Amino acid sequence: MATRVIPYEDIEKQNYYMQCVRDINLGKSEQPTACIKTFGCQMNEHDSEKIAGMVERMGYRIVPDEIEGKYDGKICDLIVFNTCCIRENAEEKVFGHIGALKGAKRTKPEMLTAVCGCMTEQPHIIDEINKKYKNVDILFGTHNLHRLPEFIYNSIFNNCRVCEISHTEGEVAEGLPIKRDSNFKAWVTIMYGCNNFCTYCIVPYVRGRERSRKMADILNEIKSLAANGVREITLLGQNVNSYGKDLTENDGCRSFADLLTAICESIKDTGLKRIRFMTSHPKDLSDELIDVMAKYPAVCKQLHLPVQAGSTAILNKMNRRYTKESYLALVERIRAKMPDIVLSTDIIVGFPEETSEDFEETLDLVTKVQYDMAYTFIYSPRVGTPAAKNPNQVPEEEVKEHFGKLVELQNSVDRKKNEAMVGKTVEVLCEGYDPENEQYFGRTYADSPDIDGRVLFEDIKNCSEAAGKFVKVYIDSAQTWSLDGHAVEWEE
Numbered sequence: 001m002a003t004r005v006i007p008y009e010d011i012e013k014q015n016y017y018m019q020c021v022r023d024i025n026l027g028k029s030e031q032p033t034a035c036i037k038t039f040g041c042q043m044n045e046h047d048s049e050k051i052a053g054m055v056e057r058m059g060y061r062i063v064p065d066e067i068e069g070k071y072d073g074k075i076c077d078l079i080v081f082n083t084c085c086i087r088e089n090a091e092e093k094v095f096g097h098i099g100a101l102k103g104a105k106r107t108k109p110e111m112l113t114a115v116c117g118c119m120t121e122q123p124h125i126i127d128e129i130n131k132k133y134k135n136v137d138i139l140f141g142t143h144n145l146h147r148l149p150e151f152i153y154n155s156i157f158n159n160c161r162v163c164e165i166s167h168t169e170g171e172v173a174e175g176l177p178i179k180r181d182s183n184f185k186a187w188v189t190i191m192y193g194c195n196n197f198c199t200y201c202i203v204p205y206v207r208g209r210e211r212s213r214k215m216a217d218i219l220n221e222i223k224s225l226a227a228n229g230v231r232e233i234t235l236l237g238q239n240v241n242s243y244g245k246d247l248t249e250n251d252g253c254r255s256f257a258d259l260l261t262a263i264c265e266s267i268k269d270t271g272l273k274r275i276r277f278m279t280s281h282p283k284d285l286s287d288e289l290i291d292v293m294a295k296y297p298a299v300c301k302q303l304h305l306p307v308q309a310g311s312t313a314i315l316n317k318m319n320r321r322y323t324k325e326s327y328l329a330l331v332e333r334i335r336a337k338m339p340d341i342v343l344s345t346d347i348i349v350g351f352p353e354e355t356s357e358d359f360e361e362t363l364d365l366v367t368k369v370q371y372d373m374a375y376t377f378i379y380s381p382r383v384g385t386p387a388a389k390n391p392n393q394v395p396e397e398e399v400k401e402h403f404g405k406l407v408e409l410q411n412s413v414d415r416k417k418n419e420a421m422v423g424k425t426v427e428v429l430c431e432g433y434d435p436e437n438e439q440y441f442g443r444t445y446a447d448s449p450d451i452d453g454r455v456l457f458e459d460i461k462n463c464s465e466a467a468g469k470f471v472k473v474y475i476d477s478a479q480t481w482s483l484d485g486h487a488v489e490w491e492e
Contacts, residue, residue, distance in 0.1 A: 005214070006146065006173045014176075017149035018057045024156065025059030032077035034060035035069075039094060040084025042278065042449075043207075043236055044117060046187035047145060051116075053081070053177030054148050060449060062179065068097065069104040075111055078152070078434035083117035085202055087380040091119055098133050105135035110175040112155060114138035116145060120165060121206035123235045124383060130163070131413045139163040142207055146173040172211050184231045184468030185429070185449055190259065191220055191237035196281060198308075199319045200351065200381040203238055212243050215253045219266055231468055232429055234449060235263075235277035236310065241284035257288040264296040273470065276300040282330055283321045284309065294337040301338050305331075305348035310365030311358035314351055318387075324365060330367055342446035344373035350399030350404055351379045354392035359402045366409055372417055372446060373453070374410045378403055411480055418453075418478035425488055428473045430466045440466055440487070442473075459487035466490075 025032050034055045038048040047397060052062050060078055069079055081097060084090045094115070101113055113136050119125045121141045129136055138151045144166040151162045172192065180186055193208040194201075222233060243256040253259050260354040263275060275298050282305055293299045309315055312323040322330075334341055347362060366374065378399055381388035428442040431454075439456045447453055457473045472489040 002043055004169050005340055006166035008175070011146065011173065011175045014054075014146055014149045015175070017153040018054060021149060021153055022059040031061050032059065033063045033071055033074070034080070035063050035065040035071060036078050036080045036082060037065055037097060038082045039063070039090050040082075040086065042187060042234065043189065043192075043238070044084055045181075046189055046236060047117070047142075048080075049178050049180050049187070050145065050176050051080055051082060051148060052179035056179050057177050058149060058152065068100045069111075074294075075104045077110070078114070080111045080114045083115060085122060085125070085206060085382065087377065088382075089380070090226075091125070094119060095128075095133075098129070098136060102133075102135045112137045112152065114140070114148070114151070116140045116142075116148075118142060118202070118206040122248040122383065126163070126165065137161055137164070141165040143171065145178055145263075153299065156165035158249055170239075172213055174213075174217055182431075183229060185232050185431075186225050186230050187236050188218065188225070188233050189213065189236045190240060190256075191243050194238040195242065196239060196321075197319060199317065199386040200348065200379065200382065200388075202385055205384055207238060210239070210242050210246055212245070212247050214247070215262060218259065219262060222263060222272070223266060223270075226272040229468065230272055231470070232274035232449075233272065235260075235275070237277075239281045239284060240277050241277065241280050241286070241289065248416065255286070255288070257286060257292045260289070260292050260296075260299065264292075264298050267298060272298070274298060274300050274443075274445060276302060278304045278448065280305055281458065282327055284335075285330060287333065290334055290337050301340050302342040302344070302446050302448065303334065304344045304448065305334075307365065307369075308346060308348050309351060309354070309358070310362030311354070312361075312428050314354050314358050314361075317353060318348075318351060324361060328365070328368060338471065340390050342372045343369065344375070344448070345369075345371050346375050346377065348377050348379050348405065349403045350394040351465045352387055352394065353392045354394055356398075356402075359405075363406065363409060366406070366413070370413055370417075371410065373414065374406075376403065376406055376410065415478070415480050416462050418480065418483060421475045421483055423475065424484075425472050425474050426455065426485075428457065428471050430469050430471050432467045440471075443469070453481045453483070455483045455485065457485045457487055459490075 027464050036051055038044055056062055069075055081094055083094050105111055115136055120139055140151055155162045191212040193210045194204045195210045197204050241256055243259055244254045246262050307327055308318055310324055350376050353416050426444045428444055430440055430442040433440050439458055441456050443454055455473055470491045471487050473485040475483050475485040477484045
């Protein structure tokens with residue numbers, strides 16, 4: 001089934017509700033405040049930018065969440081929790097935050113609390129919120145985020161809880177306002193959902209099946225970002241390598257390699273200097289995509305390639321659809337084309353039925369690949385997934401022991417790789433200045449926004465308006481998670 005774009009008329013309907021709420025807020029003696037708390041991945045962060053765009057257009061002033069539900073000592077008028085359900089502790093954090101607002105709701109009954117995101121796509125979560133958290137006013141899911149203005153309008157006028165979870169598949173919303181967190185870096189979603197059904201993962205159940213945005217819409221968004229001074233974009237999708245499989249010939253390109261080529265060609269004469277993407281499923285990473293990455297200088301030679309486990313037996317139980325050997329062969333092909341590639345990965349420890357021998361296979365793979373960064377997780381059972389029903393869960397003490405060994409191994413690799421950078425000059429995208437430590441900070445091509453390490457550097461010239469500029473930095477010393485240096489040359 002081809003991806004369906006939500007009709008223009010439906011978006012215009014939400015624009016109407018935005019104006020209605022804005023009219024209400026303009027009539028108040030003081031501009032109402034709103035804060036948005038985001039949990040989870042980059043997709044959630046970008047969804048929160050869309051939420052912020054709609055909320056701001058409705059006349060709210062977006063504020064940071066200084067103390068639970070408060071800003072500058074005052075209870076906020078609107079609080080939105082954009083949630084994640086990948087791991088159990090993320091859900092526990094959300095419930096803790098919602099529970100902490102019960103007192104604020106009693107003090108200020110007109111305050112609106114909304115909960116959205118992946119958690120709300122799970123029936124048992126909705127049941128728990130309905131039973132235990134009467135202070136929540138609005139509940140909506142990942143598929144109807146664009147209807148937030150309507151939900152806020154209805155909650156205000158009807159003074160009742162709004163709970164609408166849509167499981168409609170195959171829809172993409174275009175034309176929503178976005179309040180981006182940065183004016184020089186940006187997230188750009190190219191697709192939604194996942195068709196892979198890894199046995200430990202809840203994402204296909206809460207994000208739905210794969211839906212690709214049309215190439216023309218993506219290119220128009222990127223051109224607009226470039227025209228407004230953005231220097232780096234990150235293309236987002238649960239599995240970007242699957243981009244285009246659901247599109248028709250009339251929609252333009254049919255593969256992620258085609259899309260990446262079109263993007264690189266479109267930005268040649270702009271100030272947009274870096275293109276990166278995440279996340280890539282190893283089974284779908286084509287040789288064509290590797291060639292495109294190698295060809296275009298704008299594509300960061302950095303790749304997040306989640307392996308999850310080093311044992312083929314466990315990979316089969318995870319439904320990953322590749323083997324340890326085929327993964328290692330893929331890494332070899334990537335490095336043959338791009339010797340300077342920076343590789344990161346995700347690894348799960350303690351998957352059901354994982355033996356000590358299976359875990360040793362993971363250590364062996366990590367030793368052979370020598371990842372520049374590895375995000376390591378203890379297996380967390382998710383309700384509704386096949387793995388959660390497996391009776392052969394690994395004992396907690398064994399999992400903790402294995403996890404410690406993996407972290408120790410990867411930390412040693414991280415230190416070695418960072419130490420090798422000492423004495424080199426690297427190009428850094430400056431992201432700001434820390435007055436407390438009297439240092440600038442930024443990222444090389446190797447560092448993904450918000451998740452990877454940073455470069456900290458000094459400059460006696462104290463460059464004004466440094467954020468968003470590229471600078472050559474000489475690396476003086478290295479830590480496990482960061483590099484320290486001094487500025488050599490700023491771009492004009």
